[in-house]
Amino acid sequence: MANKPDWSKEEQAVQAVQMAFDLSNDIQRAFRVSAAIQNMSTSDMVRKVLELPYQKTRARPRLTITLKDEDFELLARKYGLDPQDRAIIRQRVSEDLQVFARNYLTESE
Known part of the structure; x- marks a missing residue:
């Protein structure tokens, strides 16, 4: 199979771990508002604060x-x-x- 599809991104997604944090409404609001002002997703805003790689703008804002x-x-x-x-x-x-x-x-x- 010479044209084997590249599944590496899918494999990475399967290996990723989603984490949830119980934070106050004010803290959550601060992240949502800051993310919206910067045209980012809330999860990317969290990644930015944690100094992890993130997308600078939303790939598909909706x-x-x-x-x-x-x-x-x-x-x-x-x-x-x-x-x-x-x-x-x-x-x-x-x-x-x-x-x-x-x-x-x-x-x-």
Whole structure:
């Protein structure tokens, strides 16, 4: 097999150990805010503070949320859509999040 895929990154990921720390809300907020201001993920901010290698900017900046079927039903009702039309629901949620961010940034100035 001459074109054998390189699995080294996957093997490294399997060998990595995820650590969680129970810290106060204020400390966690400080890391989240500092990371956001510097356009970094929170975990990269922790790595920076610990003087470990980290990505200078987010590879794929995005917000995530886990939605259950009931959530899609509530959102569909809110937008007057079919709960199964998840692509349109996602689009409408994205629009609402953008409106919130624009209003928030305007109010903060």
